[in-house]
Amino acid sequence: MDDLAARLRRARTDAGMSLAALAARTHFSKPLLGLLETGKRTISPEHVVAYSRALCVPVTALYGSPDDPLRVAHEWLLSETPAARHAAAGRRVGPSLATELEERVVELRHLDDVIGGGDLIPLVRRELADAERVVNEASYDDGTGRRLLTAVGELAQLAGWVASDAGQYAEAQHVYLSGVSAARDAGNGPLAGQLLSSLSYQMANVGDPADAALLARSAVAGARDATPVVRALLLERVAWASARSCDTDGTRRTLDAVDDAYAARSTGTEEPEWVYWLDPNEIDVMAGRCLIELGEPARAEPLITHAVDAYAPEHSREVALYRTWIAEAYARSGELDAARSALRAARKAGDGVNSARLATRVEQVARLVGADA
Template sequence: MASSTVTSAQPERPPRPNLAFRRLRGKRSPAEFAAAVRRAAREIGERVSCDARYVGRVEAGEIRCPNYAYERVFLHMFPGRTLTDLGFAPRSSVRGRQARSTSESRGAGEPYETYDTRDTHDPHERHDPHDLHDLHNLYETHDNNEESDVLRRAFMTSGATVAAASLGPLGLAFDAAAAGRPARRAGTGEAGALEEAVRRIRLLDDRHGADGLYRRAAAPLRTAYALLDAGASRQATADRLYTGAGELAISVGWLAHDSGRFDDARSHYAEALATARMNGDAGLEAHAFCNMAFLARDAGRPREAVRAAQAAQRAARPLGSARLMSLLSLREAGGWAGLADRVGCEQALVRAQTFFERGPSDADPEWMSFYGEAELEGLEAQCWSTLGDWPRAARHARRAGDLQDPHFTRNLALYSAELADDLARGGRPDEAAGAGMQCLDLLGEVQSSRIHTMLAGTARVLLPHRRASGVSTFLDRHGALPRPA
């Protein structure tokens, strides 16, 4: 595991919190507010990749002025207000303020101070290619020209153009090592790029599933641990690097998990757990154990799932997030269901609901932006399905699909697949075929081996019912699907 060398330095200049923006969020959690931002963007034809981390960075003052796409969305959300009313600095005051030279910055061992936003170019955002101000602002994302290249790269996934989170420029650490030169210590720019890679991978997974992302995401992970080996010049930066590397390991592990590479996923989750414990990061430890519990359940190791979920809850209790405890209780419930322990499962489900009803809070981790009522219903559906209570499972799966934010395309496909399977096994083949067709409609955007496996199981159950309404059409269309690689 990587080590970090930290030397004393002047403390980083603290940003001034954006209290006006925080007041506008009101009682909504950062994740709920981010969802509102995305909805507002769609209303005016924009697509922004806003999540809880972005909201947190705005409120912390790290983003002094948003890019033009976010500006249009915020002014649409709060008509009659200016950027200054929203707590941002005038654009004229941040334009061109990255004053240090390359040699001056590198001589100090730290990248430039960033005055502008680090928000990155969303591949789905719509911009006029002739608007030079927009283009200039889009790529003022990191501290120098090298690092801004991080977010200019794109790749193709089965015909859908999506932006890849890449730490290519930070791969200079590998080049230096190959040449026999020591890699320079990481600074705030590298830490920011690492955090951005985690955020973008999660957003792409929400929309497209894991299969097309996994191998591409492994390269940034290798770079992240190379940065840890190189060390950081400040303790605050080192802590960000450890957390970022651990979260990236979990994200890559999830991509492996969802694409059926269970051994790879287990290795990545274990790496994240070791990173968390090395740095005393309880939040990262809880996240790693959470995903380990989910993987153990899917891999047919239900007792391990229960123990991992319980370990996650022990790590999470001091963090003060009821929503996190709710999710971890659901992970435990899934393990008990796998053990055919209905009582243990029901008790864990009651705890999950009780914690959930306490509502969101500022203590909720940003990676939990996917966890809302829809996911609660979906995970409960999986528990009842494992216990063989098909009607109850179908009710929860149907509710999950009805509640799901359209942004989470992969989850919509997952809930449709779950519903189709529950209906098929519950003796309702015509309804199962209808739900299966809804899932198939989404598979042009989503690549998930887990969902393909679920649909294949449903198709086998429906084979004897080919004459039922819609079943033959579903089976024929499913049979024509290309098999996941």
């Protein structure tokens, strides 16, 4: 993000244009443009387009590296979705569209690793809307239909997750539940369970944890044919909701069940791509978070710290989020200096990430440790 800010500033100065003059050519204020160029405000694709048009500089030149996540997001916004392209070609669609959609879901899901929900949500919304339109209006055979419905269900899960990260909780709930319908129509029980458990995770964080626990357990019960890693993921959501509900025994039993489920994985069992991120480090982070909720912060801190140290730096949102839990663990253990240091590290890691979830979490921990929000 700092590199992008510097490129915007350099492009403006190379064009001999002042901030005031640039503001006059765009609908953005001079103070906002100054914050963008100094890296103090998150830069969105919309900002880059405005600079490109006002300065007559190609968007690609402003983004720099073709691997820049925001550049990838911008290019997605400008390109036509596979569903829209196939729908324009005729009402009958075949396996090739299903394959394209499956590939697009994977790409979008991995973009979520490096882009905050505030920047990713318009891409996923559009992709989901176009895919739903094809499913509702086009014709296809049964096999293609099941694949299309599964892709819609996976897009709905991602859209709900991204909307929740952006603080759009009502939208997240709506798309999660619409995705459950698609997954059930596709006969994909584990995906329906993933959607329901994702909603339970949101409810545990911003709603009634007791209701979240009930929903999470229902997701596990409904996904009877879940593979080991999927089952471990669904059980993690049960553990978190149980911890938020102050159910100590239930949380401990479920965390043990998570370990058992994950240990049962095998090379002979094909797992869905959407559990690619669940590994022992993630399991330790969730266990640590649950321990903090249960009043055992001293046991939690080493688990989370060890896991965070293994993360790639480009996964900045997760690194920042997990460092806030380290800060909370220190704070609840009475080590306020260490807590404030960990919170500073979290802020640094998450600088420029457009995530309401992260911003809210930082504010909550800042109040806990007595630091400025």
